[in-house]
Amino acid sequence: MLELYQFELSQYSEKVRLMLDYKGLAYRKIEVTPGVGQLEVYRLSGQRQLPVLKDGNIVIADSTEIAKYLDQQYPDRPMIPTAPKERALCLLMEEWADESIGVKSRKVLFNGLSQDQRFRSAMLPANTPDVLKNLVESVPSEILKTLGFGLGVSPDAVKSATEAIKQDLEALCLLLREQAYLVTDRPTMADFAVAGLSILLKFPAGPYLDLPADLRGKGVPGIADNPLYETFFTWRDRLYADYRQPLSSASASVSASRPTSIEID
Incomplete structure (x- = not known):
């Protein structure tokens, strides 16, 4: 069985999970412990970034390379068009999504965490003690913003x-008013990249991610609840409903109800 080394709330991991589900491939999620667990990923793949896909003795790092491998090795339901113009548009849009939505939405999320105390505590694991949740909620927004400077997330960078991101979403809405998918009349790697990378702006409402129920359907204030971007999020919800396997019915895709953690002594 395919093995996906991942972070559950990683947009790039979600991009790959969407593609695996679209192709109907069974896989096992292996949740990597940040920091120490990435040493094992380095031993496996020669680098520390996630996701990493293991197919028997073959190891593939990087979500784009994983997509290309899946199309080559499992050609049913191809995700990368062969027609020159469509292929070019697909590759360009996928690369743009990685560098724009993938990078910038993390900064936008940080701002959302500082604005919404309930959203902030919901990011914690479901079994987090109430006392810790209350502590996280009580951290003043100004302290979080100050902390953001050290993480390269200054107010100017967030702005x-x-x-x-708002310009990106406006452009996507304009495209999706005229067509069902971004490049062709069927989903491509570009669609799965854009949809998966947008989860930090607004988490899917359905049971697709292993996160607290309070967090499902929630997102960054001013974006997730903005009617100007309703076309995009409605499109994404439809893509999920059509192709993403819910956790409750994904027994063929995961080895257990929760991912397996890698721990190194």
């Missing part, structure tokens, strides 16, 4: 990323 710039937010404006860029």
Whole structure:
């Protein structure tokens, strides 16, 4: 069985999970412990970034390379068009999504966490003690913003990323008003990239991710609840309903109800 080394709330991991589900491939999720667990990923793949897909003795790092491998090795339901113009558009849009939505939405999410205390505590694992949840909720927004400077998430960086994301969503809405998918009349790698990478802006409402129920359907204030972007999120919800396997019925795709963690002594 295919093995996906991942972070559950990683947009790039979600991009790959969407593609695996679209192709109907069974896989096992292996949740990597941040930091120490990535040493094992390095031993496996020669680098520390996730996701990493293991297919027997073959190891593939990087979500784009994984997509290309899946199309080559499992050609049913191809995700990368062969017609020159459509292929070019697909590859360009996928790369754009990685570098724009994938990078900037993390900065936008940080701002959302500082604005919404309930959203902030919902990001914690479901078994987090109430006392810790209350502590996280009580951290003043100004302290979080100050912390953001050390993480490269200054107010100016957040503002710039937010404006860029809003422009991206506006463009996507305009495209999707005229067509069912971004490139062709069927889903491509571009669709799965855009949909998966957008989860930090607004989490899917359905049981697709292993996260607290309070977090499903929630997102960054001013974006997730903005009617200007309803076309995009409605499109994404339809893509999920059509192709993403819910956790409750994904017994063929995962080895257990929760991912397996890698721990190194």
